[in-house]
Amino acid sequence: MSKSIAVNAGSSTLKFKLFDMPSEEVVAEGTIERIGEKMGHAKIKYAGQKHEDDQPFADHGAAIKYLLDQLIALGIVKNYDEITAVGHRVVAGGEYFKDSAIIDDDVIAKIDSLAEYAPLHDPAELMGIKAFRKALPNAFAIAVFDTSFHAEMPKKNALYSIPYEWYEKYGARKYGAHGTSHRYVAAQAAKMLKKPLEDLKLITMHIGAGASITAVKNGKSFDTSMGFTPLAGITMATRSGDVDPSLVAFVEEKAGLSSDEMIDALNHKSGLLGISELSPDMRDILAAADKGNEKAQLALDIYVNRIKRYIGAYIAEMDGVDAIVFTAGVGENSAPVRKLVTDNLDCFGIKIDQEKNQCHGVERDLSAADAKVKTLLIPTNEELMIVRDIERLKKEANQA
Numbered sequence: 482m483s484k485s486i487a488v489n490a491g492s493s494t495l496k497f498k499l500f501d502m503p504s505e506e507v508v509a510e511g512t513i514e515r516i517g518e519k520m521g522h523a524k525i526k527y528a529g530q531k532h533e534d535d536q537p538f539a540d541h542g543a544a545i546k547y548l549l550d551q552l553i554a555l556g557i558v559k560n561y562d563e564i565t566a567v568g569h570r571v572v573a574g575g576e577y578f579k580d581s582a583i584i585d586d587d588v589i590a591k592i593d594s595l596a597e598y599a600p601l602h603d604p605a606e607l608m609g610i611k612a613f614r615k616a617l618p619n620a621f622a623i624a625v626f627d628t629s630f631h632a633e634m635p636k637k638n639a640l641y642s643i644p645y646e647w648y649e650k651y652g653a654r655k656y657g658a659h660g661t662s663h664r665y666v667a668a669q670a671a672k673m674l675k676k677p678l679e680d681l682k683l684i685t686m687h688i689g690a691g692a693s694i695t696a697v698k699n700g701k702s703f704d705t706s707m708g709f710t711p712l713a714g715i716t717m718a719t720r721s722g723d724v725d726p727s728l729v730a731f732v733e734e735k736a737g738l739s740s741d742e743m744i745d746a747l748n749h750k751s752g753l754l755g756i757s758e759l760s761p762d763m764r765d766i767l768a769a770a771d772k773g774n775e776k777a778q779l780a781l782d783i784y785v786n787r788i789k790r791y792i793g794a795y796i797a798e799m800d801g802v803d804a805i806v807f808t809a810g811v812g813e814n815s816a817p818v819r820k821l822v823t824d825n826l827d828c829f830g831i832k833i834d835q836e837k838n839q840c841h842g843v844e845r846d847l848s849a850a851d852a853k854v855k856t857l858l859i860p861t862n863e864e865l866m867i868v869r870d871i872e873r874l875k876k877e878a879n880q881a
Contacts, residue, residue: 483501483502483563483564483565483566484499484500484501484502484508484558484563484564484565484566485499485500485502485564485565485566485567485568485868485871485872486498486499486500486564486566486567486568487499487500487568487570487863487864487865487867487868488567488568488569488570488609488613489569489570489606489863489864490541490569490570490605490606490608490609490610491602491605493514493515493516493517493518493605494512494513494514494515494516495512495513495516495541495544495545495548495609496511496512497509497510497511497512497548498510498864499552499557499558499564500864500865500868502565502566502868502871502872503872505865505868505869508527508528508557509525509526509527509552509555509557510525510526510527510864511523511524511525511526511532511548512524513538513544513547513548515538516538516540516541516543516544517538517539517540518537519537520535520536520537521535521536521537521538521544522534522535523535523536523538523544523547523548523551525548525551525552525555525557527555527557528557532551532555534551540608540612541605541608541609541612542612542615542616544612545609545612545613545616546616549561549564549616549617552564561616561617562619564617564620565620565621566620566621566622566623566868566871566875567613567617567620567621567622567623568581568622568623568624568625568867568868568870568871569584569606569609569610569613569622569623569624569625569867570606570625570627570661570863570867571592571602571603571606571607571610571624571625571626571627572599572602572603572606572626572627572628572658572711573595573598573599573602573603573626573627573628573656574592574595574624574626574627574628574629574632575591575595575598575628575652575656576632576652576654577591577595578591578624578626578628578629578632579629579632579633580629581623581624581625581626581629581867581870581873581874582623582624582626582874583621583622583623583874583878584610584614584622584623584624588624589607589610589611592606592607592610592624593607598652598656598709598710599710606624610622610624621871621875623867623870623871623874625661625866625867625870626660627657627658627659627660627661628656628657628658628660629660630657630660630661630663630664630695630701630702631655631656631657631660631695631702631705632656633701633702634655634657634701634702634703634704634705635703635704638655638703638704638705638798639654639655640654640655641653641654641655641708641709653709654709655705655707655708655709655713656707656708656709656710657693657695657702657705657706657707657708658691658693658705658707658711659687659691659693659695659707659809660702661863661866661867662685662687662808662809662861662863662866663685663687663693663695663697663702663705664866665861665862665863665865665866666685666687666806666808666859666861667681667683667685667697667700667806669844669859670683670685670804670806670857670859673844673846673855673857673859674803674804674855676803677700678697678700679699679700680699681697681699681700681803681804682696682697682698682699682799682800682801682802682803683696683697683698683802683803683804683805683806684696684697684791684792684795684796684802684804684805684806685697685805685806685808686788686792686805686806686807686808686809686812686822687808687809687812687861688715688788688807688808688809688810688811688812688818689718689809689810689811689812690717690718690719690761690810691711691717691718691720692706692714692715692716692717692718692809692811693705693706693707693711693714693715694706694714694715694788694791694792694795696795696798696799698799703795703798703799704795704798706722706791712744712747712748714787714791715784715787715788715790715791716752716753716756716780716783716784716787717752717753718752718753718754718761718762718763719748719749719750719751719752719753719754719755719761720747720748720749720751720752721747721748721751721752721755722752722787723787724747729743729747753766753780753784756776756779756780756783757769757774757776757777757779757780758776759774759776759777759780763784763810763811763815763818764815765777766780766781766784767781767815767817767818781821784818785818785821785822788822789822789826792805792822792826792829792831793829796829802829802854803854803855804854804855804856804857805823805831805854805855805856805857806856806857806858806859807819807822807847807856807857807858807859808858808859808860808861809861812858813841813842813858813860813861814841814842815841816838816839816840816841819833819838819847819856819858820833820835820838823856829854830852830853830854831852831853831854831856832848832849832851832852832856833847833848833849833852833856834847834848834849834850840858842860843858843860844857844858844859844860845857845858846858
């Protein structure tokens with residue numbers, strides 16, 4: 482059996498999941514953290530076992546060589562050649578990539594040129610691509626872009642009300658994110674509803690530390706909450722979500738902040754953390770709110786309010802909805818948040834069964850018996866989507 486590996490490289494991290502193909506069975510997964518620091522940490526889970534190790538990893542190349550060698554040492558693979566394909570998650574695909582792409586020199590050059598659209602992500606992901614390409618030169622390799630699912634949104638939803646030439650010259654538009662997750666859960670929702678995806682209107686809610694909501698109409702992204710960057714949209718763990726640009730300039734002047742300092746504050750010191758002045762973790766927010774912490778309660782209220790706002794907007798934009806879908810860390814695991822989000826949405830036909838809602842991390846229809854719109858819980862699986870894209874692109878390449 483050949484194996485495919487799904488890779489998600491960060492500036493100092495490397496996450497992976499190894500699949501037997503075509504069975505799609507996960508045979509190993511793990512992370513390597515603190516790459517480039519004095520001491521790194523590796524964790525590999527396989528066959529009910531766990532291997533952990535502390536040692537320095539000078540760069541992504543060293544981390545990947547360690548990973549591949551450990552896969553052999555632990556008996557997970559016999560040799561490098563057993564891994565026949567690699568799929569890389571890449572955040573920003575700009576307008577170049579409207580689908581996943583087979584990696585070649587041209588694709589690498591384009592990803593490099595898009596670094597300014599995702600400076601915290603694309604350069605690191607490119608390091609991972611180059612390191613795997615060197616370690617596994619014969620493996621079929623693809624890039625799967627977070628933005629590609631949103632690339633062909635209607636222009637009325639993709640463009641901002643700014644001078645059109647800024648779009649033409651600088652690519653100033655809404656790119657969105659979490660596209661691989663939204664694409665996966667939308668397809669799973671169609672299976673659960675036993676209807677063609679192309680016939681459905683869905684609202685998929687990827688609610689984790691980073692969070693985005695997407696209107697999926699006729700199988701395609703119709704609108705999405707994240708914007709030119711992943712900073713826009715709903716309130717997140719440490720990100721502000723939508724903010725009036727004039728407020729940004731006002732606070733910069735008042736607080737004596739540079740533009741970079743302001744963007745850092747909006748990305749890392751805002752959201753649940755900024756409002757509560759307590760924690761970015763929803764579990765902490767809920768616990769504190771239950772004990773009467775007013776700022777924690779306010780953070781929770783704002784968080785839920787923003788999600789409801791997008792649900793209502795997308796129902797109006799699509800002229801109805803067949804189902805809403807919860808996924809990602811908070812969406813999959815927080816029954817209280819799911820309850821708060823769906824409370825008082827009866828006017829749209831959205832109503833959940835509170836007994837069904839007492840669960841986490843399982844695929845389930847949460848809808849009340851008299852609900853006109855389905856509410857679904859679907860754990861996301863971006864890595865599975867990546868290896869399925871490998872199989873699809875490999876088949877298309879062989880047929881070409």
